[in-house]
Amino acid sequence: MNDPAGAVIGLDFDGTLSPIVPDPAAARIHPAAPEILARLSERVLCVVILTGRPPETVLSLGPGLAEVPGLVILGHYGFERWESGQLSAPPPPAGVPRAEAELPLLLRDLGLSGVVVEDKGRAVAVHTRRSPDPAKALETLRAPLRALAERNGLVVEPGRYVLELRPPGMDKGHALSLFLAERAARSAMFVGDDLGDLAAFEAVRVSGLPGVTVCSGSSEVSALAERADLVVDGPDGVITLLKELVSAVRR
Numbered sequence: 498m499n500d501p502a503g504a505v506i507g508l509d510f511d512g513t514l515s516p517i518v519p520d521p522a523a524a525r526i527h528p529a530a531p532e533i534l535a536r537l538s539e540r541v542l543c544v545v546i547l548t549g550r551p552p553e554t555v556l557s558l559g560p561g562l563a564e565v566p567g568l569v570i571l572g573h574y575g576f577e578r579w580e581s582g583q584l585s586a587p588p589p590p591a592g593v594p595r596a597e598a599e600l601p602l603l604l605r606d607l608g609l610s611g612v613v614v615e616d617k618g619r620a621v622a623v624h625t626r627r628s629p630d631p632a633k634a635l636e637t638l639r640a641p642l643r644a645l646a647e648r649n650g651l652v653v654e655p656g657r658y659v660l661e662l663r664p665p666g667m668d669k670g671h672a673l674s675l676f677l678a679e680r681a682a683r684s685a686m687f688v689g690d691d692l693g694d695l696a697a698f699e700a701v702r703v704s705g706l707p708g709v710t711v712c713s714g715s716s717e718v719s720a721l722a723e724r725a726d727l728v729v730d731g732p733d734g735v736i737t738l739l740k741e742l743v744s745a746v747r748r
């Protein structure tokens with residue numbers, strides 16, 4: 498990297514900094530991540546975590562992240578922002594509690610077992626990873642959840658055995674584009690693992706900046722690996738890459 502002081506390093510959380518586990522509440526950041534991010538942030542313009550999770554959840558699943566110098570967390574696909582200990586968030590949309598209230602009946606009528614609802618405040622995620630046939634359950638849910646989202650002014654965000662109902666008007670691409678402009682970035686890297694990260698890959702490409710897109714590879718998602726400049730082996734591979742970056746970068 499020729500100009501690390503101008504580089505924004507963007508990273509997704511689940512599947513990238515945090516290994517995928519069956520229970521979303523049991524996820525934990527890779528133990529090496531906070532320290533390596535702290536070392537990296539001293540060498541680049543900014544490190545930003547761009548995630549579908551609320552920033553406060555990322556901080557609780559990622560002990561040590563609050564101490565990473567200058568770290569910014571853009572949560573809920575960019576609707577919420579945590580920086581220097583401060584959280585900024587617009588009021589939550591009314592459609593989310595309305596949609597969530599309809600979910601138990603919908604799931605019962607579809608006869609699905611092992612499907613778990615994650616209340617995220619500004620969004621609600623429906624997980625099938627722990628159902629007997631996760632892929633089939635996801636397909637069964639797709640159309641009914643799309644209709645439920647539309648009735649409540651929401652959109653469906655698909656992910657790794659999850660369909661999330663969330664407000665429209667923001668995605669990781671838009672959030673990253675705004676952030677690159679805000680920081681007057683001179684180069685950009687984004688690391689992600691899931692479909693929601695494709696928009697951030699595109700944001701790196703359309704920025705016109707020197708950039709690199711990295712896929713935290715898995716057997717569950719192929720679309721990202723096909724579009725990435727570089728594919729690494731899951732969160733362990735991401736940590737190895739970040740360590741190499743820290744070693745390579747002199748500011």
Ligand SMILES: O=P(O)(O)OC[C@H]1O[C@H](O[C@H]2O[C@H](CO)[C@@H](O)[C@H](O)[C@H]2O)[C@H](O)[C@@H](O)[C@@H]1O
Nearest residue numbers: 510511517518519521524548549622626657659
């Ligand atoms: O944008 P991200 O940081 O990647 O967040 C996307 C979703 O991640 C979480 O779900 C995923 O990780 C879980 C824990 O490893 C896993 O059980 C689940 O199957 C994955 O889809 C999170 O629970 C969602 O709310 C996020 O939107």
